[in-house]
Amino acid sequence: MRRLLSNWENGGRLLSNKNSIIIKCLERHASGGVDANVQPGKERQPAQKSPAENGDAFATKYCMGLVEKYDYENYLSTLLLPQELRQAAFALRAFNVEVSRSVVGHHLEPQITKMRLKFWYDSIDKCFEPATNKSYVQDQPVLRELQRTVGVRRLNKVYLRRLVTARERPSNQAFDVMRDLEDYADQTCASLMHLLVELSGIRDINVDHAASHVGKAQGIVMLLRAIPHTGRQQAVAVPLEVLVRHGVSQERILRGAPDDKAVEECVFEVASAANTHLELARQLLPQMPRVARKIFLSAVATGSYLERLRRAHFQLTHASCIKRDSMLPARLFWKSLFNKF
Known part of the structure; x- marks a missing residue:
């Protein structure tokens, strides 16, 4: 019996380790993997980026972290999307997380909930405006990523609005x-x-x-x-x-x-x-x-x-x-x- 329990515990640890390896592989795959041009034993030097690119990189990482924390199962499935869809998918899922969090709280006043949802509803129109327009979108990483997404993809604004109005x-x-x-x-x-x-x-x-x-x-x-x-x-x-x-x-x-x-x-x-x-x-x-x-x-x-x-x-x-x-x-x-x- 002692040997059986020992084998079971070792098997559980092995399964946990395998899952951890799979998750790390998925995250590495999402980040683009290893640069094939880097020689073994040499460290790749980071490329110089403009402030705008650094901001976009921060927003992308912020959205991924938000989904990982509050929507872990969909975080894993999004990592497996094709690379050309992954960043935009994280932007949409992060926006959905932010909207759903607006109505979370057992003691949240209804008026506060309405104000939060109104903010996200109005933000959808702001994201469809040209990026050159100055607005609070540039100060919110999720909205900044969403604006970039709708700028390069043809998305139906109705679906985005339904994500908000349904939570009312x-x-x-x-x-x-x-x-x-x-x-x-x-x-x-x-x-x-x-x-x-x-x-x-x-x-x-x-x-x-x-x-x-x-x-x-x-x-x-x-x-x-x-x-x-x-x-x-x-x-x-x-x-x-x-x-x-x-x-x-x-x-x-x-x-x-x-x-x-x-x-x-x-x-x-x-x-x-x-x-x-x-x-x-x-x-x-x-x-x-x-x-x-x-x-x-x-x-x-x-x-x-x-x-x-x-x-x-x-x-x-x-x-x-x-x-x-x-x-x-x-x-x-x-x-x-x-x-x-």
Whole structure:
């Protein structure tokens, strides 16, 4: 038994080391790798950059750090994007992080939330103005990166605005039916997926449908994962029609007792909706261009969470559903090799 435990601990450390190596390889790949012109044993001398280029480099690094801190799973999947899309994708994800953080806080006054969202909403128009116009955009690294992105890519301003307006929904307002939950996921996560698709320049109806389905799956899962951290003054993400059908109160969802079968049925119904959208997106995989498949790598984390939730019998507070997926870096790298999600 002692030998078995020792082997298990060594295996766990080895797996952790492998994941760390994979993450470092992804980050090195994102930074451009090693310069082939540098001779072994010689250190590459940094090129002289103008102040503007230094500012852009800072903004790029700032966006990456922001996504890594607050949206780690999508940070990993973005590292695997083609180099020509990666910087712009981090700008979009960083903007989404900043907008979502504007409404975070159990004791945040509604008026303060509205003011924060109004700032980001107005900033979208500022980013579409010529870069020569003096404004506060140049003082905010995320907006500076977003302005650079919209200056070289044809992005739909409507999707950016939906990222902001969707967050105007009060945190204590419950979803009445499943359609309301799907609409919210569509306005937030699906809008971001559509923007990522636009970065690639792909115009394909199958890719657009997949972006919608993946976004809805991600949005529903995001709301499910937030339930264990939801305060009593906030509404849970389970629609009222589902709660009424199973005779469950929001308080019982928050308690998450492991032997409450009715709560399990409620969570199962919502998770099934997310899984349905994910499977519909995967069915469109054969009709997608290869570049588009890289964009949808973020769905790997969504599918992984749904599988862990199923094994935990749809108990949201189970340890496997709360902690970070240690195998995600390896899963993403493997799926990326075979252009799947």
